[in-house]
Amino acid sequence: MIYGDLEAILRAHAMRITACRIDVLDSFLGTGHALSFKDLEGKLTQYDRVTLYRTLNSFIDKGIIHKIFSDSGFISFGICYDTCSPHHHHHNHVHFKCDACGNIECLPSYHVPVPEISGYKITEANLLVNGLCSKCISN
Amino acid sequence: MIYGDLEAILRAHAMRITACRIDVLDSFLGTGHALSFKDLEGKLTQYDRVTLYRTLNSFIDKGIIHKIFSDSGFISFGICYDTCSPHHHHHNHVHFKCDACGNIECLPSYHVPVPEISGYKITEANLLVNGLCSKCISN
DNA sequence: GTATAAATGCAATAGAGTTGCAAATAGATG
DNA sequence: CATCTATTTGCAACTCTATTGCATTTATAC
Numbered sequence: 001m002i003y004g005d006l007e008a009i010l011r012a013h014a015m016r017i018t019a020c021r022i023d024v025l026d027s028f029l030g031t032g033h034a035l036s037f038k039d040l041e042g043k044l045t046q047y048d049r050v051t052l053y054r055t056l057n058s059f060i061d062k063g064i065i066h067k068i069f070s071d072s073g074f075i076s077f078g079i080c081y082d083t084c085s086p087h088h089h090h091h092n093h094v095h096f097k098c099d100a101c102g103n104i105e106c107l108p109s110y111h112v113p114v115p116e117i118s119g120y121k122i123t124e125a126n127l128l129v130n131g132l133c134s135k136c137i138s139n
Numbered sequence: 140m141i142y143g144d145l146e147a148i149l150r151a152h153a154m155r156i157t158a159c160r161i162d163v164l165d166s167f168l169g170t171g172h173a174l175s176f177k178d179l180e181g182k183l184t185q186y187d188r189v190t191l192y193r194t195l196n197s198f199i200d201k202g203i204i205h206k207i208f209s210d211s212g213f214i215s216f217g218i219c220y221d222t223c224s225p226h227h228h229h230h231n232h233v234h235f236k237c238d239a240c241g242n243i244e245c246l247p248s249y250h251v252p253v254p255e256i257s258g259y260k261i262t263e264a265n266l267l268v269n270g271l272c273s274k275c276i277s278n
Numbered sequence: 279g280t281a282t283a284a285a286t287g288c289a290a291t292a293g294a295g296t297t298g299c300a301a302a303t304a305g306a307t308g
Numbered sequence: 309c310a311t312c313t314a315t316t317t318g319c320a321a322c323t324c325t326a327t328t329g330c331a332t333t334t335a336t337a338c
């Protein structure tokens with residue numbers, strides 16, 4: 001992605017522009033799927049693990065990325081599509097995890113069907129779907 | 140629960156009857172919601188942490204309980220309703236997490252709506268719903 | 279250029295979960 | 309009931325993920 005665009009995203013969220021943040025943001029925008037901490041750690045070896053953790057946490061706080069909890073117990077991070085305000089994420093898209101390649105994708109065009117549960121008040125719903133992604137299904 | 144019934148469940152899964160397994164099983168059957176490791180550790184202090192972990196893992200292997208991944212990142216465990224064979228769990232019920240009391244419930248009468256995703260093969264779907272449970276909503 | 283608040287790197291720490299191994303025990307056998 | 313064996317348990321040590329404290333560095337406002 002063009003460097004100026006990355007800078008603009010950080011500025012739009014009132015964040016200082018640092019090399020680490022630019023690189024992490026670029027990683028998210030340059031891939032079609034969610035990233036785990038390990039993905040980033042393996043790719044951006046020039047930064048300390050702690051800095052990467054803090055970068056991810058500040059991106060979550062600012063509403064730039066969101067956590068994805070998969071059945072592996074590992075947490076992945078995906079770019080936010082709709083407007084997530086600081087400290088408040090609004091996601092209603094489906095998450096897909098491919099059991100072959102292990103990649104997790106956000107499917108922003110697939111909304112989570114929220115069931116009515118009598119006697120309960122529902123505020124949020126997360127749907128994780130497992131299977132084979134389009135790439136792995138054709139191999 | 141009656142001790143003989145607990146014994147019968149273990150025997151039906153070809154497991155040796157031990158005090159820890161009886162107590163863990165009784166904990167699951169005596170509560171209306173899922174249990175975290177911490178719940179069990181706090182309740183069954185007479186057993187070693189490692190023994191509790193191994194008990195939970197063997198119950199999962201045998202299809203007696205299943206893991207529930209919530210948005211907190213903590214794993215909870217729920218009794219299996221439908222027939223889960225060893226090493227293969229079949230769950231299609233909704234999981235609910237109350238944001239007030241923190242309890243996680245299995246809702247066996249609410250099935251997970253599985254979306255069709257073009258170009259993808261879907262094998263499983265997990266739905267976690269957040270909100271207020273019936274107890275907390277009336278307080 | 280300088281001041282200052284924020285970000286970084288390193289070391290230490292916290293917490294969840296697992297593994298190795300010796301001791302204890304469930305359950306099968308005679 | 310005694311004995312044998314495979315399973316289970318408890319303890320210690322360890323692995324892995326993630327966080328915190330603190331000194332140093334850096335981005336940005338002036």
